[in-house]
Amino acid sequence: MQQLEPDASDTYSYSEEGIQDQFRDVRRLGRKQRDARQVLAKRGFIGPPRNPVAIGKSIIRAGPIRVLPLSRQLSKSASPASSPSSPSSGEDDGSAADSDAAAAARLRDLRLAAATLIQRANSPPQVPFPVQMPDILRLPEECARCILDWTNERFENRAWNSSNDWGMELGPRMGLWTNQAGVAREVVLRGDTEAGFRMVQICFQQYQSIIQEEQPPEMLLKTLIVAFYMLQAGPELGASFVRYSASLFPIVLGKSHPISRIWHHINTLGVVAIRPYLSMILQAWWESLKRRLGPRHKELAVHRLELIRSLHRFGGLSMMSAKAGIEKIVDDMAADVKYWTLDYVMWAKLELVTIYVEAGLDTEAAELLEDIGRRIEASSDGGSGSSSYDIWTQTVYWYLRAQVMESLGLESDALESYQARYDACLKTVGPDARHTVRALGELERYNRKIGRIEVADELRAEFHKGWRIVCDRAAAVND
Structure with missing residues (x-):
């Protein structure tokens, strides 16, 4: 009888370090089995084994070779009785049983090693230290949670009253502060850096x-609007305001205050990097107010329009989305004029013109302004010049018309509109009012642009005189 015995190197360990050596041994065993089959074929032994794993453990006989299935081999190893189909002796059966048991043990080792290797490949590596999610990924969800905490706290403590349309008035100083920052930006961009930075301070x-x-x-x-105002006046100025706000909120409101937490993220990322997330952050803010106030709250409409316009201005909302959002507000207001009043409807339309102007759609803006101008003129009371629309609706109309005419190159129409805006402010609030001084600065800039230098110099002198009064008045409020 001839029997192929495994070498000592064919034994396998359970350690993971020997996995690759074990697989090399398996390949070596396969080559030995192939060589053995070739030798047996030359000597007249025919018939391939049905179980290639067990070839080195089978008794080779003259004639066809029969290899029992592994399950029967294992049962024979437990009960070493002679196979009825095997003519070999008891000693041969014992040797075959021992050999099959060794093969079964080796096969179990291989399966265990393979399973261990697969499990290691599929399991993620264990990091021995904590890894924090980047702020850029946590920003929208974290800010939405902070906003909800803030609005809930303010309503529950009755700091904000939602009982009627005007029970939650705009912060009077906050609105004035934002307008002053916008004027300061315009003055800086116009070239009067010293005058503009006085108001910034x-x-x-x-x-x-x-x-x-x-x-x-x-x-x-x-606060976000002013941050972008400052950014437009100068990148470093915008970054300075964000850093200043981020340090101020924890001091005044506390580190755990929702606004302090939101501004921490904004300061970490920078005012430019958060631009793609502004829509999500501010939409969460507006939705939290909507849940408390209801969709027809007048102040909520004010917030909604300003939100859309600001997002479009600072790159957080496309022109088509902004246009669709404001058109829906206009339609809703026009459908119930008794509730919203003419000034609200006209104001919403002027915000739509603003979207057109900022997107460079001068033709669309001019067409809508023509319709608005006809309505304002038709509402005038005879020769008195009074109108059903308030003076601020009229001055915004003249300002937007002046911008569109200037963009279209219609010099006389643009100059007429800038002059009409200044005259309306002068008549309504006087020469030293913030709105009048702002309109005076716009008139001075355009006269200089079209070559009327002497007129522009006179207007600039008047502007600086009024600007000093405006700045002194603003500084006195904080004293």
């Missing part, structure tokens, strides 16, 4: 007392 100084006294619902939106 005042806005920085005022902000602490504003958030201590008011904390109005629009505080988050207005």
Whole structure:
């Protein structure tokens, strides 16, 4: 009888370090089995084994080779009785049983090693230290949670009253502060850096007392608007305001305050990096107010329009989305004029014109302005010049018309519109009012642009005189 015995190197360990050596041994065993089959074929032994794993453990006989299935081999190893189909002796059966048992043990070792290797490949590596999710991934969800905490706390403590349309008025100082920051940006961009930065400094100084006294619902939106105002005036100025706000909120409101937590993320990422997430953050803010106030609250409509316009202005909302959102508000208001009044409807339409102007759609803006102008003129009371629309609706109309005419290159129409805006403010609030001084600066800039230098110089002198009064008045509020 001839029997193929395994070498000592054919034994396998359970250690993981020997996995690759074990597989090399398996390949070596396969080559030995192939060579053995070739030798047997030359000597007249025919018939391939049905179980290739057990070839080295089978008794080779003259004639066809029969290898029992592994399950029967294992049962024979437990009860070493002679196979009725095997003519071999008891000693041969014992040797075959021992050999089959060794093969079964080796096969179990191989299966265990393979399973261990597969489990290691499929399991993620264990990191021996904590890994924090980047702020950019946590920002929208974290800010939405902070906003919900803030609005719930303000309503539950009755700091904000939702009992009627005007029970939750805009923060008066917050609105004035935002407007002052916008004027300061325009003055800086116009080239009057020293004059503009004086108002910027005042806005920085005022902000602490504003958030201590008011904390109005629009505080988050207005602060973001001013941050982008400052960014437009200069990248470093925008970053400085964000850093200043991020350090101010924890001092005034506490580190755990929702606004402090939101502004921490904004400061970490930077005002430019958060631009793609502004829509999600501010939409969460508006939805939290909507849940408390209802969809027909007038102040909520104010917030909604300003939200859409601001997101479009600072790159957080496409022009088509902004246009569709404001058109829906216009349609809703026009369908119930008794509730919203003409000024609301006209104001919403002017916000749509603003979207067109900022997107460079001058033709669409001019067509809508023509319709608005006809309505304002038709509402005038005879020769008195009074109108059903308030003076601010009219001055915004003249300002937007001047911008569109200037963009279209219609010099005389643009100059007429800038002059009409200034005259309306001068007549309504006087020469030293913030709105009048702002309109005077716009008129001076355009006269200089079209070459009327002498007129522009005179207007600039008047502007600086009025601007000093406006800045002194704003600084006195904070004293």
